[in-house]
Amino acid sequence: MARVTYVQPDGSEKTCTNFEGMAVMHLAIGNLVDGIDALCGGVRQCGTCHVYVDDAWIERVGPPGEDEAIMLDALSDAIAVTAGSRLSCQIHITEELDGLRVHIPKEQPGV
Ligand code: FES
Numbered sequence: 001m002a003r004v005t006y007v008q009p010d011g012s013e014k015t016c017t018n019f020e021g022m023a024v025m026h027l028a029i030g031n032l033v034d035g036i037d038a039l040c041g042g043v044r045q046c047g048t049c050h051v052y053v054d055d056a057w058i059e060r061v062g063p064p065g066e067d068e069a070i071m072l073d074a075l076s077d078a079i080a081v082t083a084g085s086r087l088s089c090q091i092h093i094t095e096e097l098d099g100l101r102v103h104i105p106k107e108q109p110g111v
Helices: 024-030 055-061 066-075
Strands: 002-007 013-018 050-053 085-087 100-103
Touching: 002 024, 013 024, 050 055, 055 100, 066 085
Parallel strands: 002 100
Antiparallel strands: 002 013, 050 085, 050 100
């Protein structure tokens, strides 16, 4: 099992626990974390699951995949894309990510 802490748009934190393999987005939706809309259901088509991986975790989480990077680039006119930007539907929880911390932006693209 692994824990993920979400810093919600209002600054409050919610820590959720789940088993390996689940996407950070799905864990958030299942636990009513605020600010992740995930309108496309996790197929990299909406960007409304955007999060900023905490600086301390960027290296361990790793960079976005090719398709995810293309989507983030396409969104960069609408949202602030940084080195920590990831689509949370594309981050899959592993034991190595136990304790992961992500920050949810105040606004998601197009929402
Ligand atoms: Fe739509 Fe992640 S849920 S891009």
